[in-house]
Amino acid sequence: MTSSYPYADAETVRLTVGQALVRFLAQQYSERDGVETRLVPGMFGIFGHGNVAGVGQALLQNSIEVEDHPQTPATPYWLVRNEQSGVHAASGYAKQMRRRSTLAVTTSIGPGATNMVTGAALATTNRLPVLLLPSDQFATRYPDPVLQQLEDPRSLDISVNDAFKPVSRFWDRINRPEQLIPSLLAAMRVLTDPAETGAVTICLPQDVQAEAYDWPVDFFSRRVWHIARPAPEPAALARAVAAIKQSRRPLLVAGGGAVYSEAEDALRAFATATGIPVADTQAGKGAINFDHPLSVGAVGATGNAAANALAARADLVIGVGTRYSDFTTASHTVFKDPDVRFVNLNVQAFDAAKHSATMVVADARDGLQALQRELTGWTTDAEYQREAADRWQEWDAVIDECYHRDHQPLPAQTEVFGALNELLDDHDVVINAAGSMPGDLHALWRARSADQYHLEYAYSTMGYEIPAAIGVRIALGDERDVVAIVGDGTYQMMPMELATIAAEGLKVIVVLLQNHGFASIGALSESVGSQRFGTKYRMRNATSARLDGPKVPLDLAANAESWGLKVLRCNGIEEFRCNLQVALDGDEAVVLHVETDLTGPNPPGSAWWDVPVGEVSSLESTRAAHETYVAGKSAQRHYL
Structure with missing residues (x-):
């Protein structure tokens, strides 16, 4: 027995793939700490011949059904001007929602689809869930090549959407309607997995989007996807506690995982109880408020003098939810103690294992709370805590000067x-x-x-x-x-x-x-001996043939x-x-x-970043920069 909307008592309902996709997404929820949230409550996009009659028609139908049947969950559509922008907007939304919810992006085939590749890389690199729905060439291959199709003579099964594979945490192509069922269920799992999340790409051939199928009504049941808070394994927790108790100058580095897991209260409580200073990465900034007595601010290549001075003498680094980018470690130079060791608390084992660390694979909030319980009665000494406070006070005065x-x-x-x-x-x-x-x-x-x-x-x-x-x-x-x-x-x-x-x-x-101009790359160019070449917005100079003429108006x-x-x-x-x-x-x-002034002044630097300089050059500026580079690189090492 088949049915259209409403379902009544039918076992199946006949819908196109596009309509089934929209109806399925409307019934997906995430849950964490007892709070349920629509998982994919809307969609960005631009319509073209690849999706206008598929997902586009389904979104229109949804908007009309909401008017006729108020119990129908709405899936609003926002028209963006560039498909890459749509992914950025979805990532911004997901980041603000602490990864409990995200938005989808629909595109036509060809350039509309590939415009999203940069956004997909951003989402996956930042571990942010986004749902990407690029249209694809015809599954039947009758119109072959279809407009905007890339032909590959090695295989007729390759399209430009294969470019999403290395920048997606999950990738699939729907060549038959029934394939949508396992694909969407797998996609929701990845979107709500705190360790594996990132860009999820489901490619939709344009003919398949408009194809009808008798879908099981149960496919459109309300589903709640529970976002896990993995607890630390007792033996791993014991090893981490032992390492912390043996340290004299520990430093905690708070990364994005501390924010996504909503570990702010746990982090403040942990710092207060243990006396361990807390530095932050770009993604982790704000996980502890700047005026907490043990907050020392930014660490690494873009860090401040306070955090970097403590990092230089830290005998133990406790990484919480950080992936240790080269900016955080100042390209493996900021943690200078020859005997420095690491304890990494991370929901993903890949990150927890970095720098030969004592690994605690767990949710940041629950892991911090467990560490604090096991460290009851243990604190760093008062002199070390005063040093951290004094160094921050000195840097805070620099902030006032820069402001x-x-x-x-x-x-x-x-x-x-x-x-x-x-x-x-x-x-x-x-x-x-x-x-x-x-x-x-x-x-x-x-x-x-x-x-x-x-x-x-x-x-x-x-x-x-x-x-x-x-x-x-x-x-x-x-x-x-x-x-x-x-x-x-x-x-x-x-x-x-x-x-x-x-x-x-x-x-x-x-x-x-x-x-x-480009202030950052201009300053970097100057520091590596390239004299700010090509970093200012200037007209072409007829004499030098370089872009060093008057300002572009x-x-x-x-x-x-x-x-x-x-x-x-x-x-x-x-x-x-x-x-x-x-x-x-x-x-x-x-x-x-x-x-503003292109050349700053910027805050004083206190760390190094590895940008290789030409080993030989006819330019004195490059030769001098290479000597400086070799000196900086001498401090670089693997943390083993």
Whole structure:
């Protein structure tokens, strides 16, 4: 017996693959700590010939069914201007939701699909769940090659969507309708697995999307996917406790896992009880509030002098939810004690095993609580705790200096960050991803909560900030303010999503810093002897044939205005402060445009980063930089 909507008492219901997909997703929920959340409550996308009659028709049908049958769960659709932006927005949403919920992205075939590959890599690198639904060539192969199909003479079974395989945690192609059932069930498992999550890609041939099938009604039953909190294995916990008790100068490094597991209270309690100072990575910043007596801030290549000084003499590093990127370890140079050892608490064994660590494979929150119980009565000595507090106090004075430089004639970007840090509320959200800004923010931002600091630095993707702000705004509803900080380099990657912000009426504040070049790579170029070559926005010089002529006459404020948003031009830091307050007090999207100095000044560095320099060169600047590089590399080693 078959049926259409409503099901009545039917055993099966006849729907297209696209309709079945939308109806299935509407009934999926996650659960953690007794709280249930819609797992995939909506979809971003752009329609083309690959999906307009499949998933597109299904989303339209869902919107009409919601009107006719209010009990039907709605699956809203948001039109983005670039498919990559859609994935960034879904990642921003998932990050803000602490991985309890995500959004899907639908695309046409060919370029629409491959536009998502960078976003997929971002999601998987950051361990963020996103559901990607790229359309594919015809399964029947009658229209072969179909428009936008890549032909591979080695195999007729390869399409551009195979490019998603290395950047996805789960990948499948649906060549027959019934294949959708096991594929979607497997996809939901990966989306809700804290150790294995990332981009989930299900490729949908355009003919299959529109094909009808008699689906078991049970397929559309309400399902709850429980997000696990793995408990530490007792023997592993005992080994970790023994290592901690033997240490004299332990340092805890809080990574993104501490945030995703909502371990903030457990982390504060652990630090207070044990007297172990806590440093943070980009993803872990805010897991402990900056003004906690044992918080020492950013560690590593973009870290501060306080955390890095403690890291240099730490005899034990306790990594909680960190994957130890090269920025966290300063390319294996920041932990200098020749006998340093590691205890890693991580939900993923792959990360827990790094640096020959004593492994505790467990949820960050529950693992910290278990460690604290077993360490009852044990603390670091008072002198070490005073040293940590004194070093942080010294660095905090540096933050004040960077926030209030009164740099002329153009402000330093650190002054803009100071205004934001001082005017935003504890749970307002600041979003950033690439360039020199993440380094300055990591070193200087006084994070009062984990919600406040939203940095994507695992893939450091230019163009992430504006679309991510859309996802964060959807996650928050009307609560709190969302601020996307972009430089002119990253702005030029994805300005089109300002149109999405305008169309949806979302209150997002975009802080656009224009310095007419790439500040981060410019400074790096200079440090490696490449003299800032090709890092400024300049006209072609007819004499030198290089890009070192006059400034390119970019009017990014006018560009932002053309997308339909209100733009406030800020002449200097005081006008920026005033306009920021206007934007915060208002209820509409605003772009704050401010010119800043391309060359800083930036906060003082205290660590190294491995960027190889040419061994031979006719340039004196490169030869000198190579000598410096060799000296820096001499401290590099494996932690064994």
